[in-house]
Amino acid sequence: MNLYEHTARTVASLIENGTLRPGDRIPSVRRLSLDAGVSASTVLQAYALLETQGLVEARPQSGYYVRQPLRPVLARPQPSTPRRRATRVDVSELVFTVLDACRDPKLVPLGSPFPAPELLPLAILNQTLGAVARRASAASILKDLPPGHPELRRQIARRYLEFGCSIPADDIVITTGAMEALNLCLRAVAKPGDAIAIESPAFYGILQVIENADMKAVEIATDPQRGIDLGALSRALRQRAIKACFLMPTFQNPLGALMPDDAKRDLVALLEQFDVPLIEDDVYGELHFSKARPRPAKAFDRKGLVLHCGSFAKHLAPGYRVGWVTPGRYRERIERLKFMNTLATASLPQAAIAEFLAHRSVDRHLRPLRQTLMRQLDGMSAAVSRYFPAGTRVTRPEGGYQLWVELPESVDALELFRLALDHDISLAPGPIFSAHRGFGHCIRLNFGQIVTDRTRAALRTVGELAQTAPPGNRRE
């Protein structure tokens, strides 16, 4: 690579990672020449290259500015149109193939379900864990049996209050991560063979929980921005025996969709009408890009029909495996199912998180984390816009760390997943998010991992593979 190409690349990566955003003025030729220790003519050559690439534009008398992306901002995906029938779920094999791929630390983790642990306050938490371990008394074993560590439940109740939910600590049951909470909730409200309404696409973990419980999934049309289509849900409730709704109204995985408050209120009112419980998976709520944390549907629950599931895994401590559920009228049943499933959740991790929440500002940690996620979202969207085939659509999530990409219909996401693996890149292909393996031309990208030059190169590679890959023999 020539020196001017190298200089251009440096500036390009500042644009891709969002340090320089559309409309920003880039450093003057003189300034960059001094800073980078290259000649002014090298910088001029570099800027000319960037101009050719459509990344910057020269404005007379003023300098160079970051352009709006070459193509207009990519369109957002359309609302889904899932099949109408209830489907036995059988996605596990595929999900495990995909997740196994994410475990290899050598891969670029575009398909990862996890946030980068480096972005979380693990050092402080582990230090806190050490401190509570030194002080722990033997008697805590009895105290921390279900419903769980009393002080942790008080701290969770306090946090609920901050975003508009008044929940007594006694109504909270601690679980071994949100995954256990989801399992317990489904078993508490439905039986094998029952039909459960879910979003389309849906979080594969929800599909697995339904499969594990031997129930059926009914996928409901879902808008990538506003979440589940209440009209479609209402029709489904009228047309068949739906035993429960199992949704992520806040920063849905994989879409990132956020139901507005009104829609959440209407959702709860609709379900009350049919006396159908809502299992609300709300593990991304703390990772919002707007000013305030969105209220959960639970905030509008007057009849105890909403089982609200949370976790510390996405924004604080993944390895601690501490989640919870606020099960409304199903509290006793959930507590007993918890007891029968794993007896109790490890005691000291609960105590450590309680101590962290009581004495540290979780928001002081969350603010920079949210900033980083927003910046990385911008960078990843820009790279997708630049490298992916024409016709690609992409979501614009307002929280979380997952980006949903709808490629042209001709692209086979499973084939793309396999090709990317050969290039040491993991992806989450669309079909793992659907009971009937739909979304065969979609992929989910993680922007919560540390974004490096290698990440950007990987996005370029995926884009190239999507451009050139022969269409597979995709069903749908």
Next chain:
Amino acid sequence: MNLYEHTARTVASLIENGTLRPGDRIPSVRRLSLDAGVSASTVLQAYALLETQGLVEARPQSGYYVRQPLRPVLARPQPSTPRRRATRVDVSELVFTVLDACRDPKLVPLGSPFPAPELLPLAILNQTLGAVARRASAASILKDLPPGHPELRRQIARRYLEFGCSIPADDIVITTGAMEALNLCLRAVAKPGDAIAIESPAFYGILQVIENADMKAVEIATDPQRGIDLGALSRALRQRAIKACFLMPTFQNPLGALMPDDAKRDLVALLEQFDVPLIEDDVYGELHFSKARPRPAKAFDRKGLVLHCGSFAKHLAPGYRVGWVTPGRYRERIERLKFMNTLATASLPQAAIAEFLAHRSVDRHLRPLRQTLMRQLDGMSAAVSRYFPAGTRVTRPEGGYQLWVELPESVDALELFRLALDHDISLAPGPIFSAHRGFGHCIRLNFGQIVTDRTRAALRTVGELAQTAPPGNRRE
């Protein structure tokens, strides 16, 4: 109480707690007079009282000796004769009533399922947890996903080797306590509605797991000393479709029964013949009173049909919630069920136990623990023999910390449980150990809690209540 009565009580409690055992010489009159600072005539009066009570006997020219108990040693319970039909399990309500009672720290915990945390090396373990927490790297989250912490699995494999099982570390899956392991195993080998063979009486946790999975229990006759009756099991296997066996061949809870090696070998051979898997719950194996740890049935497994479940909760760290399963041919299925049930087990508790096992001698901790349990077993057996009604039978376990007491038929254990609660004493009544709520005149007593004067007084109270309680309207 007079001074001589007080002196007699002191000596009596040394006999009851096993410090002085049958045949031991008790202190000379002169020695005790000096030690206790009372007159020789007071000691003489005290010894005369003890003689009247049948606790000691005078031998001419020699002194006073602890007598064999007044009645000959209590008889052992007879093998059980359970009903033949498969039973839908519905014990949970009753179990929860009993367990709720055990959670009150004010009660004398005769019904507790836990060992006294004071007897376990929790201080060292918590210190170790603090140390591993300080050193932990963020990357461990991926590493500790199922099957779990690699070094912990290596340490468990090493321990297996010490008692005659050659198990590769890769064949071990870490779980959130043994309770999760039992749930995963049952779901891996059977479906709702299937019939599962269990001991009679059976651990209520096994009954709950079967209830939770919506399966049926077939109780098999079980000998309080030698465990399940292989003849009866063989007949059951021939007569009906048994989908799995779910047993505790080593220190069965509640009987304490230990199947001899030969019987374990025959059990595995029998199940091989019918191609029926064995879920082996082996959480008490480390708490043996004989020289060597009994080998599990897994040691005789050649076809991968035995799913062996262990835990650190009974002998090391109850609150850490770390257990495991060695699932033989069901390994992949178990790993996936684990993933779908709780995703992963908390990372740092796994690391702390691995570190403890690698650098500390677990046996150096276990030896005094086993001694304490044996001494407390002697004391509790003596107290039962002394205070409980004539006709009472009691087990003589060779490990664990649970004593099974068969009261005269007229005693209603559920009524006794309620009466004892009024005296701030918890008990585990027999019916929680049976799918058809048999064992209505039996109770389980915990001798793994710290035995104090209050414990001994409680045993006396329970004995008195059993003597005088009106028989309830017991079914069976």
